[in-house]
Amino acid sequence: MRLSHLVPGAPDVAVTGFAIDHRKVAPGTIFGAFEGARVNGEDFIPAAVEAGAVAVVARSAARVEGALHVRSDEPRALFAALASRFFAPFPATCVAVTGTNGKTSTVEMTRQLWRMAGRHAASIGTLGVTTADDRVTTGLTTPDVVTFLSNVGGLAREGVTHLAFEASSHGLTQYRTEGLPVAAAAFTNLSRDHLDYHGDMAAYFTAKLRLFAEVLSATGTAVVWRDDPQSERVVNLARERGNRIVTVGEHGDDLRLVAREPTLLGQGLTIRAGDADHRVTLPLIGAYQAANALVAAGLVIATGGDVAATIAGLARLQPVRGRLERAAITTTGAPVYVDYAHTPDALEAATAALRPHVEGRLILVFGAGGDRDQGKREPMGEAAARTADVVIVTDDNPRGEDAAAIRAAVLKGAPGAREIGDRRSAIAAAVADAGAGDIVLIAGKGHEQGQIVGDLVLPFDDVAVARECAA
Numbered sequence: 001m002r003l004s005h006l007v008p009g010a011p012d013v014a015v016t017g018f019a020i021d022h023r024k025v026a027p028g029t030i031f032g033a034f035e036g037a038r039v040n041g042e043d044f045i046p047a048a049v050e051a052g053a054v055a056v057v058a059r060s061a062a063r064v065e066g067a068l069h070v071r072s073d074e075p076r077a078l079f080a081a082l083a084s085r086f087f088a089p090f091p092a093t094c095v096a097v098t099g100t101n102g103k104t105s106t107v108e109m110t111r112q113l114w115r116m117a118g119r120h121a122a123s124i125g126t127l128g129v130t131t132a133d134d135r136v137t138t139g140l141t142t143p144d145v146v147t148f149l150s151n152v153g154g155l156a157r158e159g160v161t162h163l164a165f166e167a168s169s170h171g172l173t174q175y176r177t178e179g180l181p182v183a184a185a186a187f188t189n190l191s192r193d194h195l196d197y198h199g200d201m202a203a204y205f206t207a208k209l210r211l212f213a214e215v216l217s218a219t220g221t222a223v224v225w226r227d228d229p230q231s232e233r234v235v236n237l238a239r240e241r242g243n244r245i246v247t248v249g250e251h252g253d254d255l256r257l258v259a260r261e262p263t264l265l266g267q268g269l270t271i272r273a274g275d276a277d278h279r280v281t282l283p284l285i286g287a288y289q290a291a292n293a294l295v296a297a298g299l300v301i302a303t304g305g306d307v308a309a310t311i312a313g314l315a316r317l318q319p320v321r322g323r324l325e326r327a328a329i330t331t332t333g334a335p336v337y338v339d340y341a342h343t344p345d346a347l348e349a350a351t352a353a354l355r356p357h358v359e360g361r362l363i364l365v366f367g368a369g370g371d372r373d374q375g376k377r378e379p380m381g382e383a384a385a386r387t388a389d390v391v392i393v394t395d396d397n398p399r400g401e402d403a404a405a406i407r408a409a410v411l412k413g414a415p416g417a418r419e420i421g422d423r424r425s426a427i428a429a430a431v432a433d434a435g436a437g438d439i440v441l442i443a444g445k446g447h448e449q450g451q452i453v454g455d456l457v458l459p460f461d462d463v464a465v466a467r468e469c470a471a
Ligand SMILES: CC(=O)N[C@H]1[C@@H](OP(=O)(O)OP(=O)(O)OC[C@H]2O[C@@H](n3ccc(=O)[nH]c3=O)[C@H](O)[C@@H]2O)O[C@H](CO)[C@@H](O)[C@@H]1O[C@H](C)C(=O)N[C@@H](C)C(=O)N[C@H](CCC(=O)O)C(=O)O
Pocket: 020, 021, 022, 023, 032, 033, 034, 035, 036, 037, 038, 039, 040, 041, 042, 044, 126, 139, 140, 141, 142, 143, 144, 145, 168, 169, 170, 171, 174, 197
């Protein structure tokens, strides 16, 4: 590709790639220099030019010498638009999911439902880039724009026609997922998280709404979990923009959840679509998993899927890694579940999912991550104390913070809880304590494979540790 094709009036030189990190610049690269939360990318412009950048996308105020300065008031947006032309073509049908909780589950279920319908489908999110036969992790829920667009282009080259991806609030604020046509966008729910980055709930919600205000195609469909109090704003925004709207949930118009009865291994759902009631057994427990399954079905139907076949497909959904995953049974017969709940709302959802199955006590092991929203810690403790019978507060990725201080903040909300900092010891104590009729829930890390302490990632897998402790 030639620079002059991307930027009118630019020199006719070859463009070999895109980078937002000066350390990844090679001769022929277009460098995006952005002001970040930690450092100012504009400081690396001279180094990028030195490494061979042919153009730099940056604010007008930035200084660029020795390469073309492509100016923009919103350089991240312009950079994404140029990069998308370089990495295209993309899968014909792309859909995105935002919301505080449920993004990973929903994109994974969407991918599975498409596959059942014979589509060549993939998902991108916290679990990585997932196709029918492969999964590669990227480290972030929504990878940086270059990683994202190059992966999406790569999937299209492999023959993927249907892509569901997670749009995190960080990703939306930083224009990480721009430049490809988004046929449908889903909203799962809104509750407290990430206020360290966004400041307050209003700014956090505005970041999420960008998906509907700017990223979703003008001709696309908004798929909305209607039981969330904040869904009104999403519906109004979509209406103002003239998007088609598909609402799902007990208050949904298009896929109405009429009844939900927990069974031993799942739940029976009655879903009203149009005039017809469809009954299906979802092989997953918990209201939250039913919610995500309905949003996924909404996305598939919004992009042309058959209504009856899509709903019937819910009966064959496979569990999502690390989301209410049954890891082990203790020697006393107590099931041990692993879940990725890392917000107050998610802890409520995960404990509520298990409660109908508890005959004795619900024993909850969890902590809160370091270098993340400090204000969610006490509410997480409160949610735990309110919904579980026995609470053990432990460590979850302390990162750069003092682990004991994080636990103390959580314990403020759960004064009666036990404190066992070492996560393996905490899991061992819960497993040892569990008797017949009890259930153990280990929350916060789900699929994660490491405990981040300082700059180190120490190998750690809740499922594996639960199995070792239960053996
Ligand atoms: C807070 C946040 O979102 N940070 C991410 C973001 O940083 P930023 O744009 O603010 O960048 P910065 O580090 O200040 O640097 C500014 C610019 O200078 C560049 N740079 C920086 C250093 C250098 O030597 N050379 C250089 O060119 C950077 O590439 C960047 O473009 O862009 C960086 C480059 O892509 C990411 O690595 C970084 O993720 C950090 C590691 C992170 O922990 N992010 C988490 C919080 C995150 O994004 N989480 C979300 C939400 C999770 C969820 O709830 O689902 C996610 O989508 O994963």
